[in-house]
Amino acid sequence: MVKRVAIIGSGNWGSAIARNIGYSTLQHKDTFVSEVKMWVYEEIINGEKLSEIINSRHENIKYLPGKKLPENIVAVTDLVETCKDADYLIFVVPHQFVTGLCNQLKGKIKLTAQGVSMIKGLALNDGSKNGIHLITDEIKSILNIRCSVLMGANLAHEVAEDQFCEATIGYNGSDIEEEIVLKKLFHRDSFRITVVKDANTVELCGALKNVVAVAAGISDGLGYGDNTKAAIIRLGLMEITKFVEKFFPPSNLRTFFQSCGVADLVTTCYGGRNRKLGMAFAKSDKDIKTLEKEVLNGQSAQGVCTAEEVATMLKNTNSQNEFPLFMGVDKVCRREIKPEDLIEHLKNHPEHD
Amino acid sequence: MVKRVAIIGSGNWGSAIARNIGYSTLQHKDTFVSEVKMWVYEEIINGEKLSEIINSRHENIKYLPGKKLPENIVAVTDLVETCKDADYLIFVVPHQFVTGLCNQLKGKIKLTAQGVSMIKGLALNDGSKNGIHLITDEIKSILNIRCSVLMGANLAHEVAEDQFCEATIGYNGSDIEEEIVLKKLFHRDSFRITVVKDANTVELCGALKNVVAVAAGISDGLGYGDNTKAAIIRLGLMEITKFVEKFFPPSNLRTFFQSCGVADLVTTCYGGRNRKLGMAFAKSDKDIKTLEKEVLNGQSAQGVCTAEEVATMLKNTNSQNEFPLFMGVDKVCRREIKPEDLIEHLKNHPEHD
Numbered sequence: 001m002v003k004r005v006a007i008i009g010s011g012n013w014g015s016a017i018a019r020n021i022g023y024s025t026l027q028h029k030d031t032f033v034s035e036v037k038m039w040v041y042e043e044i045i046n047g048e049k050l051s052e053i054i055n056s057r058h059e060n061i062k063y064l065p066g067k068k069l070p071e072n073i074v075a076v077t078d079l080v081e082t083c084k085d086a087d088y089l090i091f092v093v094p095h096q097f098v099t100g101l102c103n104q105l106k107g108k109i110k111l112t113a114q115g116v117s118m119i120k121g122l123a124l125n126d127g128s129k130n131g132i133h134l135i136t137d138e139i140k141s142i143l144n145i146r147c148s149v150l151m152g153a154n155l156a157h158e159v160a161e162d163q164f165c166e167a168t169i170g171y172n173g174s175d176i177e178e179e180i181v182l183k184k185l186f187h188r189d190s191f192r193i194t195v196v197k198d199a200n201t202v203e204l205c206g207a208l209k210n211v212v213a214v215a216a217g218i219s220d221g222l223g224y225g226d227n228t229k230a231a232i233i234r235l236g237l238m239e240i241t242k243f244v245e246k247f248f249p250p251s252n253l254r255t256f257f258q259s260c261g262v263a264d265l266v267t268t269c270y271g272g273r274n275r276k277l278g279m280a281f282a283k284s285d286k287d288i289k290t291l292e293k294e295v296l297n298g299q300s301a302q303g304v305c306t307a308e309e310v311a312t313m314l315k316n317t318n319s320q321n322e323f324p325l326f327m328g329v330d331k332v333c334r335r336e337i338k339p340e341d342l343i344e345h346l347k348n349h350p351e352h353d
Numbered sequence: 354m355v356k357r358v359a360i361i362g363s364g365n366w367g368s369a370i371a372r373n374i375g376y377s378t379l380q381h382k383d384t385f386v387s388e389v390k391m392w393v394y395e396e397i398i399n400g401e402k403l404s405e406i407i408n409s410r411h412e413n414i415k416y417l418p419g420k421k422l423p424e425n426i427v428a429v430t431d432l433v434e435t436c437k438d439a440d441y442l443i444f445v446v447p448h449q450f451v452t453g454l455c456n457q458l459k460g461k462i463k464l465t466a467q468g469v470s471m472i473k474g475l476a477l478n479d480g481s482k483n484g485i486h487l488i489t490d491e492i493k494s495i496l497n498i499r500c501s502v503l504m505g506a507n508l509a510h511e512v513a514e515d516q517f518c519e520a521t522i523g524y525n526g527s528d529i530e531e532e533i534v535l536k537k538l539f540h541r542d543s544f545r546i547t548v549v550k551d552a553n554t555v556e557l558c559g560a561l562k563n564v565v566a567v568a569a570g571i572s573d574g575l576g577y578g579d580n581t582k583a584a585i586i587r588l589g590l591m592e593i594t595k596f597v598e599k600f601f602p603p604s605n606l607r608t609f610f611q612s613c614g615v616a617d618l619v620t621t622c623y624g625g626r627n628r629k630l631g632m633a634f635a636k637s638d639k640d641i642k643t644l645e646k647e648v649l650n651g652q653s654a655q656g657v658c659t660a661e662e663v664a665t666m667l668k669n670t671n672s673q674n675e676f677p678l679f680m681g682v683d684k685v686c687r688r689e690i691k692p693e694d695l696i697e698h699l700k701n702h703p704e705h706d
Binding site for chain 2: 153154159161164165166187189190192193194224225227229231233234235237241253256258259262263264271349
């Protein structure tokens with residue numbers, strides 16, 4: 001049976017991956033239905049509906065201008081219509097929308113459907129457990145489906161230009177056929193997939209690296225050089241590793257060597273929104289909201305809220321001292337400590353004992 | 354018994370670490386003799402002897418201008434005089450000089466002396482084994498002493514400015530007191546040391562990362578973006594790991610997370626000579642020697658000869674196919690393949706199977 005794929009989301013990253021998925025489904029007609037519905041949150045662009053622009057001109061002129069989408073990608077504004085007969089639901093929306101979207105889909109999708117989350121964030125519990133859980137757990141629990149993740153060093157516009165890159169799929173199932181299908185859906189000549197059976201680690205790498213990127217930006221903003229930044233990236237990686245091993249075991253150390261791990265971390269710490277915000281923050285005394293408006297055109301930097309969520313969990317479990325970088329980023333973002341103090345705290349990192 | 358330290362080398366990195374060692378020995382007078390002799394290869398700078406400049410003005414005006422050395426660092430031009438009564442011999446010279454210097458010292462040092470190598474390179478066998486061995490093995494076999502290594506993300510001029518950074522000591526001994534002394538010699542408020550008992554891995558990380566940096570430079574020179582560079586850094590890290598595990602076991606995976614591993618790799622791939630040379634190489638059709646003159650003021654880029662040494666070993670052991678990045682860098686540097694072909698080869702890396 002050929003599988004039907006639906007994409008939930010059509011922003012920058014959603015449109016870039018839709019391009020890849022469109023080509024993959026065309027290439028593997030024995031495995032996938034070629035038509036891929038993509039849920040679009042309707043917007044009016046210069047008097048035209050975004051969904052109609054995509055379906056007539058095959059280009060998302062707002063979020064991925066200049067890049068043609070294959071014609072088998074069909075924009076749909078009705079979420080249930082997009083997803084109801086899909087075998088694969090690809091989630092690629094800002095993380096604050098996941099719960100609402102899943103609630104709309106509840107009971108209206110195939111029982112055998114499975115999800116793939118491309119969302120780099122965490123979900124905050126409403127006081128119930130230690131503080132946080134995974135976005136995929138949110139999806140799984142509301143929709144009662146399996147859910148894999150895809151993470152990696154994947155700046156959307158470079159993916160859309162078919163520049164060579166890698167990504168990691170975290171798949172915890174035991175069905176080898178299913179694993180092959182999943183890889184086939186994303187793997188292309190210039191977009192190379194490795195599948196690992198360590199989905200929690202893959203997902204957490206994607207979320208936590210944004211906190212480290214804020215710290216790297218702070219270091220850049222303070223005028224520190226390459227050595228200090230390297231130390232911050234490495235200490236950040238050690239905290240990511242420790243956090244996953246402590247709160248979401250079991251975890252395979254080799255997963256941190258995948259694209260979702262070191263590669264995404266490095267890319268984000270040298271480019272990306274979170275680094276940019278950290279840098280601006282260290283150079284001024286403005287608050288996060290103001291700087292998001294000024295330097296990110298109002299987009300939010302995920303790392304700041306992820307740091308807050310992580311700090312909550314660390315406080316609840318009395319683990320603050322083990323994670324001076326994570327805690328420091330949260331404190332700096334609240335202006336409880338000076339940016340310079342973050343660097344001072346790292347000089348006494350437990351890693352050096 | 355207080356220990357006497359000698360530094361063999363007084364270039365950029367040698368002078369920067371001499372500054373740190375000078376302060377550490379002053380700080381820990383119960384552990385070290387404050388006077389530290391530093392062997393200087395004599396040069397005439399504007400009519401004055403470099404050794405005399407260092408001893409009168411306490412500054413290496415040629416290799417680390419503008420940074421004062423503590424007065425307990427004493428420049429000595431006689432190698433045996435520098436080392437004969439030392440308990441610690443710190444090797445910080447270009448790797449091609451190691452054999453000659455060790456031969457001069459043979460039989461003229463304390464029997465209980467031990468070495469610390471800060472040299473990031475490999476030694477080529479004269480046809481005997483598979484191709485390469487470690488610099489520390491060279492030191493050990495000629496001088497019949499133990500030898501640790503210190504590696505990390507340590508650009509010399511930033512270390513000399515006391516910017517916060519980390520380094521890794523690889524120490525394979527079992528004497529905990531000795532380990533503490535070794536750490537004390539280097540550890541400072543802004544230069545944080547972690548000691549690991551996996552010296553071969555630490556040393557190999559320091560040498561092999563230069564090959565990856567040439568590849569990163571090639572990618573930059575070809576105009577590829579962050580995703581591609583991240584993939585190259587990651588695939589390079591995977592090849593470093595595999596190389597160490599295959600040819601120099603046992604190796605602890607956690608060592609690659611130390612400053613000698615990911616941190617030094619990242620720093621070198623974003624800055625540093627080897628990246629610079631790779632970039633220039635991809636943009637022109639000149640040969641390595643010419644480019645070393647033009648873009649590195651005649652300094653050599655270690656990564657090119659390390660790639661050649663590694664390629665020799667891989668050919669001798671019929672392992673070429675497992676290391677397409679290492680092999681590719683060597684072939685590009687010989688102009689056997691085009692720079693673009695390196696990226697094409699990486700698209701079919703065994704990591705993606």
